[in-house]
Amino acid sequence: MVTEAKSRWAPAVLLVGTGVLYIWGLGASGWANSFYSAAVQAGSQSWKAFFFGASDAAGAITVDKTPASLWPMVLSVRLFGLNSWAILVPQALMGVGSVAMVYASVRRSASAWAGLLAGAAMALTPVAVLMFRFNNPDALLVLLLTVAAYCVVRAQERGATRWLVLAGVAIGFAFLAKVLQAFLVLPGFALVYLVTAPVGFWRRVRQLLVAGAAMVVAAGWWLLAVALVPASQRPYIGGSQTNSVLELALGYNGLGRLNGEDYGGLGNLNQQAGWLRLFDTEAGGQIAWLLPAALVLPAAAMWLTRRAPRTDPVRAALWVWGSWLVVTGLIFSLMQGIFHAYYTVALAPAIAALVGLGAAVLWERGAHRVLAMVAAGTAVWSYVLLSRSSGWNPWLGVVVLVAGLGAALAMLFTRRMPAVAAVAVVACLAGPAAYAVDTAASPHTGAIPTAGPSTGAGSGRPSGGGSQRQGGGNLPPFAQGRSPGDGDGQGRSPGDGDSGAQGRGRGGRMGGGGMGGLLNAGTPSAELTALLKSGASGFTWAAATVGSNNAAGYQLATELPVMAVGGFNGTDPAPTLERFKQYVAEKKIHYFVGTGMGGAGRGTGGSDDAARIAAWVRETFTATTAGGTTVFDLTRS
Template sequence: MRFRLPAILALAAVLHAWGLWAWGWGNSYYTAAVRSMSSGFVNFLFGAFDQAGVVTVDKPPFSLWPQVISTWIFGLHGWSVLLPQAIFGVAAVFLLHRTVRIWAGENAALLAALVLALTPITVVIDRDNNPDTLLVLFLVGAAYAITRAVQPDITSGSATKWLLLAAFFVGCGFNTKMLAAWIVVPALVAAYLAGSTAPWRRRITDTLAAGGVLLASSLWWVALVDLWPGEKPYIGGSTNGTALDLVIGYNGLARILGMGGGGPEGFPGGQEMPKALRNMMMGGDPGLGRMFNESMGGQISWLLPAALVILVGVAAARLRLPAHQRAGWVLWGGWLLVNGLVFSFAGGIFHSYYTTALAPPIAALIGAGVVAAQRVRFGIPVLAVITAAWALVVVYRTPEWNAWVGPVVAVLAVATFFVGKRATALVGVTALLLAPAVWSASAAFGPPPANASLPSAGPQSTVDLHELMRPEVGGGNWTNKGDLTEEQRKVLDHASARSGGARISLAVDGGAIMASNFVLNSSRVVVGFGGFMGADPAPTTSELAGWVRRGELRFVLGSPMPGRGGEAASRMAWVRANCTVVPHAEYGGTTSTLYDCR
């Protein structure tokens, strides 16, 4: 009995860390920043993408700081960058168990922990270095604090402290992925108000105090960045170089409403985004069915129908529950519904791995719901059949990939109606978890994802993101795995050998997405023009001209990208007017356009 939780944690550790060294650099955009942030305090504090401190990544640096510290300890390796992610993923499983145990008991907690450990998109993203892993850990921490705050035997003072701690954790989540952390706030507030036994006046004042802590813990980094008196990198993704603009725009309303660079209208050239790319970049079309579509279905939706049925059943039963137990249903149900609706209708950039934020509430609801269903005639069999029916739909979208899972799950689900009472729970849980377990195992023990920036579990997409977005790329075929192509290596070697004492050995047009490979593989300073996608005004044309005039930069690698205007177009226009194209014969290239600006 006492070894069940350690066994689940060990399973999570294996799924998150097995063969981690084979995953290369993970998301090379963030890994390049990890290397650059190690070069100085300001770069570390702001999350600079390049060692010259020209521009930051498009997120706050919280999730990158542990990765930087890991590389200080173990050296710069792919596995040392990804190791903190695996640790945070296992920690979230443990903390979820502790949270659900307080609310619904040990058996529900163990099942919730197992569900989270076997959620495919969570396994995948916890093996990558995107910020969502740490975000989920902070949000589960907030849920734990709220659960402690509404316990019936807690004093008013202790309840207030736990509520403030929950607000602090959400603030830490904000500094990991900005407004994505605040989506869960309505559920946390509703759970506290529903579960607290303090007088309403105390509940309201406590909630207002928590709002103050939330604002302070969320916005201190934003204020620090925007009030910084000295030189600092341009805030990548913003329109004016401020962190506040990044909060409101690119990482805020743009993600919800599709404004500017956060939506499909940001596709180069203004042309309509191809459907294959839309499915990859946007998670398909917004709407109630988004969480169940081809992009999301195999990643997060396996147990979503069952979780929703459990919520409906609890609401319909109108159970007279103690306040703290009622708060648990409000917390996890509210988290699932609010996050799910926001994700479903978001009109901006939306990737499938964002849905890992739905994994904790789904896991908690399944854990508590299955335990409760044992007391209802045919409760577990009904949940198993619903799950099996949906699993058949998802599995047979790609029948060439592990199609055997569907029939096996269906047989197990039907069997729950006929096995003995003691076996019903075991067979039913197996029916619930077999399909996501196969998808998770494929991520842990199979080959690394073809696209490390947009990882997914299950059958891998054959869509080539590079071919869809950049039919012509200076420097040869682009890879987002952190490896230089032969052509790119020739460009880098030529620039490094001939840039002399220049502070910046090479500047790469096309943004950080093009420059990350060079940053990771160069002993010299390399910068990318224009932030992640190359559209940011960093450096400005005048700054670029100043670099060249002062001998700080000699070589620029061009990367034709249609439809760009503003500073991006001006920079390359200046380069073409003031620099000369290096003949391919000088460095052995064939497809790149390298400029010498001496």
């Protein structure tokens, strides 16, 4: 389908096109996820904050993830200054790298055209476009896992220890990007190599042990460093209740995500967990366009290669990517804890590779009828997904349906298979491509971004245009910007006035009190910004406020350290009330800014120190307003 001459430049076209899609208009998203942008700003001012992933340059508390995903962005900001492009372009380049690795892996196992199909499917996956234009940890996670899969495929071909060790290193470093999620691919990768590698059994075992040791070193060096630094000399570990990295990894970001019983988090928010979650209105338009094809095509390919030798590299590659999809997909479907649709970007490389590999095997073995049925089914499924975005380009679903079914029918009777197959591919990719372009053309901000237009699932952009927003979904009241028990729903903590700013973009719903809330940060007024900057040189923190996103808005506006009391959710015991009083007595904090999360600790299993601190400030200091926001000068009672 792709001649040898064309195959030389076609990958370059794929990667350049991916780069344009991922970088085009990138600055429109501003700070994107302000929570991580503030940590990047902090790391650009302090190497200690860089190493630990602190939210502020003074090192009060870390973000609620391990910090590797911040490091490329911090280095970029140190080179090019603090701005949206410096933060987001590294993420986009990671996306281009991920597409390149998917292409290279499938090209190695099959053919150039199969690699191009897989690469295009990866590049056009809506949630991939979203997350490679955003500053969440998922971009680095996906790149490293894709590198690991490529290395396993290379290792399996000849039983090469070197490539297997590199896979272990990539997975280990991916742990430092998004902790335990990185290990979801591990059982499948290890089992595939153990079963299929073309060397003796005990050599395979030894190779896996060596690769496992490399993974532990790559993941564990930072954990060991944190454990060796006394707690008094490093930031508090955000997302934990005991200032422990292991608790963060195993609790809030580990088992708590599976059973919904994390402490200091938001609890079980996902009663919708079930086998079909990836196909529902929340996640379907993000990731599921080619998901049925990615299940059917490799299954058919494995049947056709059932008599191949144990070491057959094509079938082994199918198993590598298939184990990734099945294990991670099932975890995402059934997990009872915090789940957001953008997590599914971790499935994009596996889906894309399986489509490319499966289509190549079936094409080369003449299974055109199966390919026709897959094309028809994908077209029908695309029509269903497109119909969920009521009022958004309604003609597109009809075109996709007609073209896909027509191409599938022609594949059963025509001899001009390459031309017809090309039409089928275009029809199958038209839906996700349209969502991808819409995603790239829209700004995204806040903690829970979504790709494409609205599907009525409390996320995305309203059909037919309008302002961008982020749905609160199943979040409890305080997570939507108001404290539990607030009768007016305005999110005012004791003593709060009206907010001086609100967040913007395809991002967050926030309460009226305080500046931002749990899901997003706003932009403070010029008056408030000037006040926080005044006399700041004499203080460790220019201000303190409850919740990391509230702090992020002030910190990004002033480029001064702002203490995030209670961390992301306002539920971490950092600082304690006693410690905060000590900071105030030592004149280390200048202002306390009113917030809409004053009672966030109640009912979550986390600490209530943030609520107690807010109450103590109100009772002890005089409230004033700046730009419509309540401020307490902690140097004056």
